[in-house]
Amino acid sequence: MLSKHFSEHNFVSGHTACAGCGQALAARLVVDAAGKNTIATNATGCLEVFSTKAPQSSWNIPWIHSLFENSAAVGSGVESALRYLGKIDKVRVISQGGDGGTSDIGLQALSGMLERGHDVLYVCYDNEAYMNTGIQRSSLTPFSANTTTSPPGKVSTGNPKLKKPLVEICSAHHIPYSASASVGYPQDLQRKVKKALSIRGPKFLQIHCPCPLGWRYEPGLTLEIARLAVGSGLYPLIEYEYGKLTKVFKIPKPKPVEEYLKLQGRFRHIVNSQEEVAKIQKIADKNIDYYQLK
Amino acid sequence: MKKFLEGSQAVAKAVKLAKPGVISAYPITPQTHIVEGLAQFVADGELKSEFVNVESEHSAASAVLGAEACGVRSFTATSSQGLILMSEVLFNIAGMRLPVMLVCANRALSAPINIWNDHQDSIALRDSGWIQFYAENHQEVVDFILQGYKIGENPKIMLPVMVCMDGYILTHGMEVVDIPSQEQVDKFLPPYNPPYKLDIDNPLSLGLLGDPTVYMETRYAIQDTLNNDVLKLIPQVSSEFESIFGRRTLKLVETYKTEDAEVILVAMGSVAGTIKDVIDEERSKGKKVGLLKIVTYRPFPKEEVFNILKQASRVGVIEKAISLGSDGPLYTEISALFSGEKNSPQISGFIAGLGGRDITEKTIQTVIELVKGKKTSCIFMDLNKELLWEDFRVI
Structure with missing residues (x-):
């Protein structure tokens, strides 16, 4: 099935995302920064579902969704076709997916795309759980977060694992550019998209996208929460070029993680425990030290 | 060339x-x-x-x-x-x-x-x-x-x-x-x-959610x-x-000596060659045997299959696949074509050649003999009975 329409933005309103959806905002920032000469592939997930219910579509650039785990592989095929057609210098390819579609089920296809050196920017919209199926844990769900498959209980304090270091995993493919961004800092985000697309070869960008429904906070707080994640050191904004850390988003006065945690229902079970909050503060401190964020 | x-x-x-x-x-x-x-x-x-x-x-x-x-x-x-x-x-x-x-x-x-x-x-x-x-x-x-x-x-x-x-x-x-x-x-x-494609001059969305x-x-x-x-x-x-x-190879089905055949075998793929050889032998002995080779399996050419098989009295479907717990898929489909038909041939199903076991002329000759007997739906050909002891189920 296909759909067609016209607007100024490359991703337009009228879709069915929840109020305050960080991913919808991030997607618009990405494709607007990318420009009209872009073809996007999309993994199955919230973004695909809320933007393209037949016969409508929010995409004002050529866009294709196939399956959950193959956005990077479809992107590889699109890029190869453009190369064959002699259009690879004129048309940019962006492959997109959520955190589950990228870091779990789609990781093999992503690794293959990066390793083969396709001229594709892969964008991972990281809302830190499988939101489309109703808030299940992914390998990018943060430590202690309450999801429906990592619930707190008598012997559990929520998700027992740390986030998978996906920016580093992609960077380890020795690609020209691997970075993280946040929907809370739109200018930085769009600069990174433009920078990535100015480079030929495989690129990776992971964007932190708060989810009011899944994280359980008031929809008006999306940007504030996104900034607190960065400002506390829990979501470092970093840039790698050919495997080397070249730039970080500085946070001279890091905020205590508690300020970030207390706004979200997914951390409600630990915010009153000094011991549990301290564990998360340790993660932030480690990031601040490791990436020299101060 | x-x-x-x-x-x-x-x-x-x-x-x-x-x-x-x-x-x-x-x-x-x-x-x-x-x-x-x-x-x-x-x-x-x-x-x-x-x-x-x-x-x-x-x-x-x-x-x-x-x-x-x-x-x-x-x-x-x-x-x-x-x-x-x-x-x-x-x-x-x-x-x-x-x-x-x-x-x-x-x-x-x-x-x-x-x-x-x-x-x-x-x-x-x-x-x-x-x-x-x-x-x-x-x-x-x-x-x-x-x-x-x-x-x-x-x-x-x-x-x-x-x-x-x-x-x-x-x-x-x-x-x-x-x-x-x-x-x-x-x-x-x-x-x-193609009538539609991903093109920056005409942006389409492909692969939408169909409720x-x-x-x-x-x-x-x-x-x-x-x-x-x-x-x-x-x-x-x-x-x-x-x-x-200068040649016509792609067909819905191919027939081999089916015009007056009393027994028609049905098969797909390379085994048709072996079957044709056996049919030639049978014909030399005056036996009216023919082959219906399914070339196009999807879409299934129901009309052609029906019209060719209806003239036979016996049909034997030889296939290299099985719907475990049921019968051979091709046998099931062909049987369904004759459901409720008065003058239906007797249709029997045979599973052969799984996992590369040779389908020999003898296999086909045995099928022809079995087809002439009682109707059967799913006979495994050329089984090595000695291997069918219980411990062999797990290898």
């Missing part, structure tokens, strides 16, 4: 003549020689294609999906586990109405792991919306690929095509095969020009295209092919 070629090399040459812009595949026995041949053509500059060495069959199918969506002709090949790993994408490709070409080197499915021939892999994909042709020999494989592109890419059709060739028997066997000239193929097969208000119509549309348009188009394309290449 006639050449003595391995089946896989013949496939590579046929695909080269079709000039796909993107080829993507993953190694699997016994398919691998096909893409090795194509990789060499690309490496030698004889074929100007993007050859994408993917990390799995799932990604191979996904890459050709992406290429095809950009309006670029593509090719992939696989076998057995690879086809099953692709299966999620294959259903998706058909639903997205993208005319990908896939050659399946038919091989048994694991477990136990077995690299030899049967039809279980592609039969498992029969419900996917792909057009499926089953080849008897190298010439048919070559011809089906060229005609398959033309049929699948027809703007009225826009469906993917799977050309099925028996693993090892055809992929590794050597035969004389007529490889057409590029001029002939160019005359027959126009460049791919309960539209999903059924998309399924109906595929069914309608297969059962009406494809069944009509195959003979037309075959005639056009014949006018340029």
Whole structure:
């Protein structure tokens, strides 16, 4: 099935995302920064579902969704076709997916795309759980977060694992550019998209996208929460070029993680425990030290 | 030009003549020689294609999906586990109405792991919306690929095509095969020009969410295209092919000495050759036996199958696949055609050649004898009874 329409933005309103959806905002920032000469592939997930219910579509650039785990592989095929057609210098390819579609089920296809050196920017919209199926844990769900498959209980304090270091995993493919961004800092985000697309070869960008429904906070707080994640050191904004850390988003006065945690229902079970909050503060401190964020 | 070629090399040459812009595949026995041949053509500059060495069959199918969506002709090949790993994408490709070409080197499915021939892999994909042709020999494989592109890419059709060739028997066997000239193929097969594609000058969204208000119509549309348009188009394309290449190989079904046959055997793929030899012998003894070879399995040519079989008194369906817990899929479908018919032949089903077990002339002769007896639905031929003790169930 296909759909067609016209607007100024490359991703337009009228879709069915929840109020305050960080991913919808991030997607618009990405494709607007990318420009009209872009073809996007999309993994199955919230973004695909809320933007393209037949016969409508929010995409004002050529866009294709196939399956959950193959956005990077479809992107590889699109890029190869453009190369064959002699259009690879004129048309940019962006492959997109959520955190589950990228870091779990789609990781093999992503690794293959990066390793083969396709001229594709892969964008991972990281809302830190499988939101489309109703808030299940992914390998990018943060430590202690309450999801429906990592619930707190008598012997559990929520998700027992740390986030998978996906920016580093992609960077380890020795690609020209691997970075993280946040929907809370739109200018930085769009600069990174433009920078990535100015480079030929495989690129990776992971964007932190708060989810009011899944994280359980008031929809008006999306940007504030996104900034607190960065400002506390829990979501470092970093840039790698050919495997080397070249730039970080500085946070001279890091905020205590508690300020970030207390706004979200997914951390409600630990915010009153000094011991549990301290564990998360340790993660932030480690990031601040490791990436020299101060 | 006639050449003595391995089946896989013949496939590579046929695909080269079709000039796909993107080829993507993953190694699997016994398919691998096909893409090795194509990789060499690309490496030698004889074929100007993007050859994408993917990390799995799932990604191979996904890459050709992406290429095809950009309006670029593509090719992939696989076998057995690879086809099953692709299966999620294959259903998706058909639903997205993208005319990908896939050659399946038919091989048994694991477990136990077995690299030899049967039809279980592609039969498992029969419900996917792909057009499926089953080849008897190298010439048919070559011809089906060229005609398959033309049929699948027809703007009225826009469906993917799977050309099925028996693993090892055809992929590794050597035969004389007529490889057409590029001029002939160019005359027959126009460049791919799809009615929709990913294009920055005309931005379309492909692969939308189809809720309960539209999903059924998309399924109906595929069914309608297969059962009406494809069944009509195959003979037309075959005639056009014949006018340029001088032979008619792609059919819905092929008959061999069925005109006055009392017993008609039904089969698909390379075993048809063995069956024809047995039929010649039987005929020399005055026995009226014939063969109905199913060439086009999807869409299933119900009318043709019915009209040919209705004249026989006995029908024996020999197949290299089984719906475990039921009967052979082809037997079931053929039986359904005669459901409620007064003058139905007696139809019996036989499972043979699973996991590469040889189907010999003796196997076929035994089937003919059994067909003349009591109706049976699912007899396993050539079982080694000594191996059927309990401990053998787990290997």
